[in-house]
Amino acid sequence: MVTSFEAALAKLSIHRTGNRMLEEYYALSDEPLQLHDETLSALLMQYFLKPFEKLNEVYHFQHSSGNLELNEVFHFAAAIFDQPDRFHENSQQLAKYLYDVANHPKIKSGELYVAYFTQVQIEGERADALGIFKSENKDTYLKVFPKDSGFALAYEQDGININKLDKGCLIVNLVREDGFKVLVVDQTNRQTDAAVYWKDEFLKLKIRNDSYNQTQQVLGVYKNFVTEELDKSFEISKADKIDLLNRSMKYFKDKESFDMEEFGNEVIGNDEGIASFMSYAKNFEEEFESPIPSSFEISEAAVKKQSRVYKSVLKLDKNFHIYIHGNKDLIEKGFDDVKHMNYYKVYFKEEI
Incomplete structure (x- = not known):
């Protein structure tokens, strides 16, 4: 569904959100991350966009009142597309809003990444896109390296597996009047009441009524x-x-x-x-x-x-x-x- 071989990661802000019910708090970064390392940028592109390549379900933002501007994520996404220079400020607002809807005890704390992409292709059209991603689960990694006449072994805890995106959505700047084209990923809490908070409470999405969904x-x-x-x-x-x-x-x-x-x-x-x-x-x-x-x-x-x-x-x-x-x-x-x-x-x- 999404093709990213011509896409580029233009901006990235990282924050942390906790669980309000567990009296955890959020932490906002003061400024966006400076991306100078090409290898790191390539790894981030793989981590963020690869999970969307085979998705067929396309969603739109909605609001029960019928007024899209009352959908908070739609509002902040539209503001970013209209004023890219206020990207980081609006990424902070998205982090605060995600914290506000974390009202289930099983919702995990984690890092929130807000990314701005250019030249993302979906259904044959190219456009800028806003990505909102959350990492909740951490892994331990082993590292093998040469030492003296042999090898040594070390480990690193609390690392992020770039092949396992926990939660994410990609908001493509197309058909704004219908609530944008939105793709969503949620790999955690699928069998619990906490699962609804990402798609239903935070994003407030409705699936597009196309032949795939029908x-x-x-x-x-x-x-x-x-x-x-x-x-x-x-x-x-x-x-x-x-x-x-x-x-x-x-x-x-x-x-x-x-x-x-x-x-x-x-x-x-x-x-x-x-x-x-x-x-x-x-x-x-x-x-x-x-x-x-x-x-x-x-x-x-x-x-x-x-x-x-x-x-x-x-x-x-x-x-x-x-x-x-x-x-x-x-x-x-x-x-x-x-x-x-x-x-x-x-x-x-x-x-x-």
């Missing part, structure tokens, strides 16, 4: 419908569930565009099941305020990503896994009265 959304909603909802209304085996998931993935791989009515007829193929899915999808739209269009162009990148989490494996106790990729009629389920155990009978023509 494709990913429908595949995700359908997967949840099959795995979590169908059992409430129908008696359905795990093999049949896998078949329904396989048929939906085949539909998205074979078609260039999605049509809701066609999808229901070809994949579900049952009036009662189709009605149940339509009701489930409508409830999703209302609960998450995220409309699902009846038709859209299918994104190959989104299909590829979702195919990784679409499971086609039938797990039987701890003894067997059966992978179902094709015709579900070639597998039959039964019960053995003598052994008092379930069984599956699998038909095939030859071993491969």
